[in-house]
Amino acid sequence: MDALSRLHAWLLPWRCLLCGDAGSAGLDLCHACAAELPRNTSCCARCALPLPGAVALCGACQRKPPPWNAAWAPFRYGWPLDRLEARYKFGRDLAAGRTLARLWQGTVPTIARPALIVPVPLHRGRLRQRGYNQALELARPLGRALGVPVRYDALLRPRATAAQTELDAASRRRNVRGAFALREGVALPAHVALLDDVMTTGATLAECTRVLRKAGVARVDVWALARAPSPRHRSS
Template structure:
């Protein structure tokens, strides 16, 4: 897939000033990215996976056992990668290490993956609380969503949802605690224009608690279909 004009221009400028270097091993980068071909090949693609929640599965199946027992509040999912080595290293550097170059590489990798056939009318990144946003300086979900939305020609609804409560980090909690942690932590912004089909957007989906809370809000606000999009889906442990 050809690079978007802005990314292509950046790639040419970067190449003229400094050679691309793999962020994982230091070897020369390829395809206008700070990633070499062998490391890019090691990135864990998410297949086969559950069509409903994108949970990695050992064999192809329409739905995982968890979704068969209790369907999630969203209608479909897209997570092209599995959360594991070496993608998790890039994600950690981007999310917690102020490494925007790692985010740019992750966004470029996502753009190369085949998109769902039925695209949403609006892409809505999961918001950060204003306190967390001040601390980090950027919303990692929004930064990943911008280039993908531009490539797919989908409007970006970055102000549709607001995080009303600063929650504890989900990484430290189990499944039940994650659901409790995000309950009532989001709201649909007043006067937000909501189309019938929206895709929620986040960097990593682990148990799906955050996506579920946001999807329920959007459904209650009148959205007919909500999809869950994430760069990577964590395996079940």
């Protein structure tokens, strides 16, 4: 623990955001709650979908591969990470956001390191409403930890879209079609990682990938803090 962390622990001890017990390991999570975080250790190499066994690719990626090259999502979207994510994304709980960022920094990328990280943008109306872009706030500390620059303004979201949360897969694809654009005059490297907080169907990331491909990016990977499981693999 560095000097700043020791000072923080003395002046303002970490407190678990989930159960209220004392935090541990420099996190606002206790040891027991941190141990419950669902790691995405067995997943599809192409889309990071959690799988029950050691299978290289899920059935969907075998039938129709997504437009990106590979995916990295170190956690599954489930209890108790989903509670922290909801508080951060919809409840303006920045302490939960800092905890999620620290958790992501504590993981090791399973795919090649990119030359640039590009967070998925928000439409300006949604940004005003929320006050911050949750993907960007996760990308900044992760980029610093990995030594990879973050370009927050490369992609634009000129068209407002409905929230994806209540839409099915087909509706999600229609909802984001044509919603993203590359900022004029932006030059991108050959290998870019698109970053979002949670990957569900991948519709948003796929649309962003197509924009980057059209701009000449040779390899696009997708990074997400957490990957939602397929309904048939979800626990009750």
